Amino acid sequence: MNWIYEGKEITDISHFPENTFGFIYEVTHIPSGKKYIGKKQLFFNKKLPPLKGYKRWRKVVKEGNWKTYFGSHDYIKGLLKENKQEEFKREIIQICYSKKELTYSETKFQMMFEVLENPSYINSNILGKFFRSDLENYKD
DSSP: OOEEETTEEEOSGGGSOTTOOEEEEEEEETTTTEEEEEEEESEEEEEEOOOTTOOSOEEEEEEOSTTTOOOSOHHHHHHHHTTOGGGEEEEEEEEESSHHHHHHHHHHHHHHTTTTTOTTBOOOEETTTEEHHHHHHHHO
16 A cells, blocks of 8 residues: 555655655545544654764664554554555645644644544544543533
8 A cells, every 4th residue: 555645656755856854644544434644754863873983973864664654543553453554545645845844734734624523533632732532521
């Protein structure tokens, strides 16, 4: 199951525009219709010990696990443990070019799609500050 962006499959890092930092995605579990909106960075920094005779730790940029990533929600992880990758549709909503843009865009899309209020979304929080359970308490 590959990522889809603007109707095209993304299978390699070279398919992204130059200087892409990460992307906003929507994963859909097709049988249940449950969706999840999140963000994913393409690269991460890895700290390596110093070479012999040197004191400074080295920083190396590595490609992340975006090709095999489906999301961080427990519901998604549980289905993946049952080897149900083919039941998911993975779409890239927006390409982002910086860490700030990535976080802002994720929050924007989660608010736009009302992921905490809409029962078809399984997101449980936004930014770790706004929780579905808090909104349910306000409705009572």
